[in-house]
Amino acid sequence: xxxxxxxxxxxxxxxxxxxxxxxxxxxxxxxxxxxxxxxxxxxxxxxxxxxxxxxxxxxxxxxxxxxxxxxxxxxxxxxxxxxxxxxxxxxxxxxxxxxxxxxxxxxxxxxxxxxxxxxxxxxxxxxxxxxxxxxxxxxxxxxxxxxxxxxxxxxxxxxxxxxxxxxxxxxxxxxxxxxxxxxxxxxxxxxxxxxxxxxxxxxxxxxxxxxxxxxxxxxxxxxxxxxxxxxxxxxxxxxxxxxxxxxxxxxxxxxxxxxxxxxxxxxxxxxxxxxx
Ligand SMILES: C[S@@+](CC[C@H](N)C(=O)[O-])C[C@H]1O[C@@H](n2cnc3c(N)ncnc32)[C@H](O)[C@@H]1O
Numbered sequence: 405x406x407x408x409x410x411x412x413x414x415x416x417x418x419x420x421x422x423x424x425x426x427x428x429x430x431x432x433x434x435x436x437x438x439x440x441x442x443x444x445x446x447x448x449x450x451x452x453x454x455x456x457x458x459x460x461x462x463x464x465x466x467x468x469x470x471x472x473x474x475x476x477x478x479x480x481x482x483x484x485x486x487x488x489x490x491x492x493x494x495x496x497x498x499x500x501x502x503x504x505x506x507x508x509x510x511x512x513x514x515x516x517x518x519x520x521x522x523x524x525x526x527x528x529x530x531x532x533x534x535x536x537x538x539x540x541x542x543x544x545x546x547x548x549x550x551x552x553x554x555x556x557x558x559x560x561x562x563x564x565x566x567x568x569x570x571x572x573x574x575x576x577x578x579x580x581x582x583x584x585x586x587x588x589x590x591x592x593x594x595x596x597x598x599x600x601x602x603x604x605x606x607x608x609x610x611x612x613x614x615x616x617x618x619x620x621x622x623x624x625x626x627x628x629x630x631x632x633x634x635x636x637x638x639x640x641x642x643x644x645x646x647x648x649x650x651x652x653x654x655x656x657x658x659x660x661x662x663x664x665x666x667x668x669x670x671x672x673x674x675x676x677x678x679x680x
Pocket of ligand 1: 427518607
């Protein structure tokens with residue numbers, strides 16, 4: 405059975421890194437090998453393959469395996485209301501300002517690289533809280549990710565374990581209002597889910613959407629790309645956004661080093677100031 409790290413030739417490692425990059429845009433190098441090997445090893449055992457040469461050949465002929473590969477090589481860590489200052493900004497500044505300027509319109513929100521959905525449901529809860537005070541406010545959230553496995557979790561809306569406990573501890577009233585208990589955790593109520601659509605999407609491809617987004621959360625995914633990749637992705641995302649719309653990125657990310665049509669507003673928050 406395949407298991408020996410030492411047996412993997414550097415050219416095979418390179419070929420696997422190239423496959424990661426080809427299918428996701430994620431840039432991996434030698435220092436990521438132990439992690440990648442750890443993630444792929446079990447898959448090779450499941451498939452009863454003799455080694456990575458056979459696996460690379462399979463990747464070349466099987467779309468299904470490419471999907472499994474993407475699920476394995478992506479890092480899907482997330483949580484509800486991750487990075488508190490963002491949610492405070494949305495609640496206190498973005499929602500009121502947008503609502504005042506767009507009376508009667510539906511706010512279009514995109515959670516790009518949404519992982520298992522905690523970000524999308526956090527957005528929905530916050531928008532719903534705003535709607536309680538402003539009944540004419542409406543919103544729609546599109547949540548996308550390249551990994552179908554995480555999107556299945558997101559669409560089910562059932563959470564248990566660390567993330568569920570975290571939300572229960574920090575915002576018990578939200579769990580009470582927007583989820584129903586189930587097993588060791590809880591599931592999003594249909595009324596909340598109704599505002600969310602989940603769809604597979606690779607950020608290196610154009611998003612085919614008729615509407616332009618007012619708010620995009622593109623968080624904790626740019627760090628996996630190199631600068632040309634970041635520039636390409638950010639420009640694609642920008643083209644899906646309305647003029648003067650808002651982009652929010654992750655805590656360890658910045659747009660300072662790339663060319664983009666966004667103007668810095670405050671840490672992690674940018675405005676789409678390019679007109680075309
Ligand atoms: C660390 S998670 C971030 C989740 C969430 N945005 C957050 O900040 O908590 C990164 C996500 O990016 C997704 N991803 C990686 N490459 C992608 C690509 N090329 N297109 C779309 N999603 C991608 C991964 O599948 C993963 O779920």
